[in-house]
Amino acid sequence: MPEHMSRVQLFTLTQPVYSVDNDEKTGASLEFLVPKDLADGFVNNKRECYKFRFLKLFDQAAKQEEIFENIAKPVADSVLAGYNGTIFAYGQTGSGKTFTITGGAERYSDRGIIPRTLSYLYECFTQDSSMVYTTHVSYLEIYNEIGYDLLDSRHEGSRLEDLPKVVIMEDPDQNIHLRNLSLQQSANEEEALNLLFLGDTNRMIAETPMNQASTRSHCIFTVHLCRREPGSATLRRSKLHLVDLAGSDRVSKTGLNGQLLTEAKYINLSLHYLEQVIIALSEKNRSHIPYRNSMLTSVLRDSLGGNCMTTMIATMAVDKRNLDESISTCRFAQRVSLIKNEAILNEELDPALLIARLKREVQSLKEDLAMVTGEQRDDQLTVEEIQMLEELVKAFLNDSDPDVTLSLGPDMRKIQFCFSLLKVIYLHDGQASPAATVREAVIQDSNHSAVEMTRLKEMMAQRDNEIRLDLFLSGPQLSMGKQEAFKTFIRDHEDLLTIEDNKKQLKQRSAEARGIWEKQNEAKNRISKLSQQIYKSTIDRLKALATEIEHLQLLSERAKVKIQKDFQKWWSQEASSAQVTDLHFLYLSITNQTFYSGCVQNGKGMYADTVKLHYTHVHFRALSTTKLSNSSIPLTGDQQADADILAFIRARENLLNRTGNTHTHTHTHTHTLGMRMHTHAHTRTRRKK
Numbered sequence: 001m002p003e004h005m006s007r008v009q010l011f012t013l014t015q016p017v018y019s020v021d022n023d024e025k026t027g028a029s030l031e032f033l034v035p036k037d038l039a040d041g042f043v044n045n046k047r048e049c050y051k052f053r054f055l056k057l058f059d060q061a062a063k064q065e066e067i068f069e070n071i072a073k074p075v076a077d078s079v080l081a082g083y084n085g086t087i088f089a090y091g092q093t094g095s096g097k098t099f100t101i102t103g104g105a106e107r108y109s110d111r112g113i114i115p116r117t118l119s120y121l122y123e124c125f126t127q128d129s130s131m132v133y134t135t136h137v138s139y140l141e142i143y144n145e146i147g148y149d150l151l152d153s154r155h156e157g158s159r160l161e162d163l164p165k166v167v168i169m170e171d172p173d174q175n176i177h178l179r180n181l182s183l184q185q186s187a188n189e190e191e192a193l194n195l196l197f198l199g200d201t202n203r204m205i206a207e208t209p210m211n212q213a214s215t216r217s218h219c220i221f222t223v224h225l226c227r228r229e230p231g232s233a234t235l236r237r238s239k240l241h242l243v244d245l246a247g248s249d250r251v252s253k254t255g256l257n258g259q260l261l262t263e264a265k266y267i268n269l270s271l272h273y274l275e276q277v278i279i280a281l282s283e284k285n286r287s288h289i290p291y292r293n294s295m296l297t298s299v300l301r302d303s304l305g306g307n308c309m310t311t312m313i314a315t316m317a318v319d320k321r322n323l324d325e326s327i328s329t330c331r332f333a334q335r336v337s338l339i340k341n342e343a344i345l346n347e348e349l350d351p352a353l354l355i356a357r358l359k360r361e362v363q364s365l366k367e368d369l370a371m372v373t374g375e376q377r378d379d380q381l382t383v384e385e386i387q388m389l390e391e392l393v394k395a396f397l398n399d400s401d402p403d404v405t406l407s408l409g410p411d412m413r414k415i416q417f418c419f420s421l422l423k424v425i426y427l428h429d430g431q432a433s434p435a436a437t438v439r440e441a442v443i444q445d446s447n448h449s450a451v452e453m454t455r456l457k458e459m460m461a462q463r464d465n466e467i468r469l470d471l472f473l474s475g476p477q478l479s480m481g482k483q484e485a486f487k488t489f490i491r492d493h494e495d496l497l498t499i500e501d502n503k504k505q506l507k508q509r510s511a512e513a514r515g516i517w518e519k520q521n522e523a524k525n526r527i528s529k530l531s532q533q534i535y536k537s538t539i540d541r542l543k544a545l546a547t548e549i550e551h552l553q554l555l556s557e558r559a560k561v562k563i564q565k566d567f568q569k570w571w572s573q574e575a576s577s578a579q580v581t582d583l584h585f586l587y588l589s590i591t592n593q594t595f596y597s598g599c600v601q602n603g604k605g606m607y608a609d610t611v612k613l614h615y616t617h618v619h620f621r622a623l624s625t626t627k628l629s630n631s632s633i634p635l636t637g638d639q640q641a642d643a644d645i646l647a648f649i650r651a652r653e654n655l656l657n658r659t660g661n662t663h664t665h666t667h668t669h670t671h672t673l674g675m676r677m678h679t680h681a682h683t684r685t686r687r688k689k
């Protein structure tokens with residue numbers, strides 16, 4: 001929104017529907033203005049004005065980047081610090097929940113909170129070398145009060161009902177555990193994104209025209225984070241839930257029946273329980289919070305009250321038709337903003353790490369004792385001992401943990417050997433090569449040193465010559481009388497000039513060699529510095545491009561699956577209409593309903609090159625071919641192929657007739673008037689005592 005227009009009014013044909021004021025000191029306010037003549041049939045026809053306050057309001061022009069920066073980043077930061085975090089999107093069907101949480105499927109810039117948060121988290125991990133982070137991802141779908149694991153690879157070949165159900169278990173400390181929900185480790189952004197797309201595609205595959213999963217189910221994408229200081233036994237675990245709730249449309253309005261009514265009832269009930277929990281949390285001195293009433297509230301138990309920073313985004317399609325839904329969404333969001341949490345750091349001690357640390361302490365104390373009591377040895381190290389020390393130094397250098405120590409015991413021979421080894425490695429190209437083994441490093445070093453050794457030998461020989469000449473000239477080994485005689489002798493000797501000339505030249509060459517060597521060293525250092533600079537400036541861009549390429553590839557893979565599904569739906573519809581109008585096409589057989597095969601390979605996700613898309617083959621069997629042969633379309637003579645060709649032509653004609661043979665495109669979405677609101681529980685943080 002342009003700055004000079006901080007107050008915005010959107011108009012229906014003649015009357016304003018709502019106005020936004022983002023400039024208020026306490027946050028932002030949204031006011032619905034219901035004209036008297038429109039009030040009939042709305043939530044409360046006695047009122048004409050409904051005003052709500054939120055932390056911030058985003059209109060339809062808001063960019064995904066803005067939503068991430070304002071809403072998701074603060075929550076991600078608190079999760080990085082060790083607190084739990086939840087962002088959930090609430091709103092009526094089609095108002096932009098999935099768009100906000102996951103993102104649009106067309107453009108990279110449309111990616112939503114999940115991919116942006118993942119990117120941000122992994123970026124933070126790489127920048128913070130003082131901590132060791134491990135991440136796992138889970139993706140849960142709740143449909144009709146039953147939980148399913150969206151990362152279960154069996155999704156491709158099974159119906160939703162046949163998949164294992166996620167079961168809630170509670171331990172004696174009332175902690176919730178979810179059986180049959182997989183936690184998949186994701187070492188980097190790419191792996192986490194693959195898991196997100198795997199889950200989203202599984203969600204899409206499970207959809208049938210009767211079960212539009214994205215509309216009728218709740219989805220919870222969770223990042224489980226574990227953070228510890230290197231060498232420390234204290235772990236900090238935190239969770240980030242990113243929740244795409246089912247459409248909040250009220251049953252009374254939807255006028256449904258059958259399966260859709262059942263679904264709507266489940267959704268309304270679970271959102272009702274969610275609301276109850278929220279109300280209970282916002283009431284002071286309330287001891288019982290009814291989490292157990294629904295699966296959604298049970299799963300989100302540690303993410304709504306208690307130890308969590310909860311943020312809610314309410315999405316609305318703010319046009320006249322959706323006014324009652326929008327007001328009801330606002331009321332819900334308003335109640336959520338009343339929750340006050342006391343977030344506590346999730347610190348715990350890892351017993352295995354604690355034992356390892358204590359063992360190291362005992363060992364180090366033993367070594368100190370040996371040093372103090374002077375237990376020293378002076379025999380030579382054996383070959384085995386040397387090999388063992390080489391391995392130890394290698395492990396020490398390869399360990400990325402900056403706090404790692406090299407435990408050698410109180411044996412000075414070992415300590416000295418390791419120091420010498422480290423020096424050799426250090427001198428090898430000025431730095432240790434963690435990739436190469438220590439032995440390799442030593443060998444490489446000796447190769448490298450060979451040249452240097454030759455040079456030094458030459459210099460030494462040169463010096464020796466000089467010295468010898470000096471000795472020769474001064475003749476210190478001679479007696480005094482002889483020395484005098486020798487001096488007189490060589491003064492007139494014919495070779496004296498040559499000798500002195502050689503001496504001068506040797507000095508010059510020596511100085512020249514030293515100069516060249518220094519220059520070469522300088523050049524080497526400059527090259528190394530330059531290449532480091534170039535590497536640094538290009539690597540960031542390359543990383544960003546790689547992520548973008550990966551994301552776009554995943555988007556296009558998902559689009560492929562969607563097109564395939566849409567085609568199948570369209571083809572089935574056309575086939576059934578052809579059945580009605582043309583007795584020549586009697587039945588439809590679907591021979592293969594498998595969409596994917598060979599999904600997850602080496603944890604790479606389902607989009608690796610090896611993935612094959614099995615198209616659904618739809619066969620029309622024509623009982624009579626009379627009509628086929630009369631057709632003006634060139635046919636193949638093969639009964640089944642010809643039936644397919646004619647069915648396709650018929651379907652296409654139907655489509656063209658319907659669209660008036662033009663390219664008119666009717667767009668029915670109301671999101672052009674969409675709005676996203678941000679509100680979250682006011683969280684005071686304090687450390688666990």
Ligand SMILES: Nc1ncnc2c1ncn2[C@@H]1O[C@H](COP(=O)(O)OP(=O)(O)OP(=O)(O)O)[C@@H](O)[C@H]1O
Binds near residue numbers: 092094096315669
């Ligand atoms: N801010 C936006 N900018 C552009 N397109 C949007 C925006 N919000 C939503 N859309 C589009 O509107 C359509 C409906 O949005 P979306 O699927 O996110 O709604 P939803 O609330 O998740 O619906 P459902 O409850 O059915 O899952 C989608 O095609 C989506 O791409």
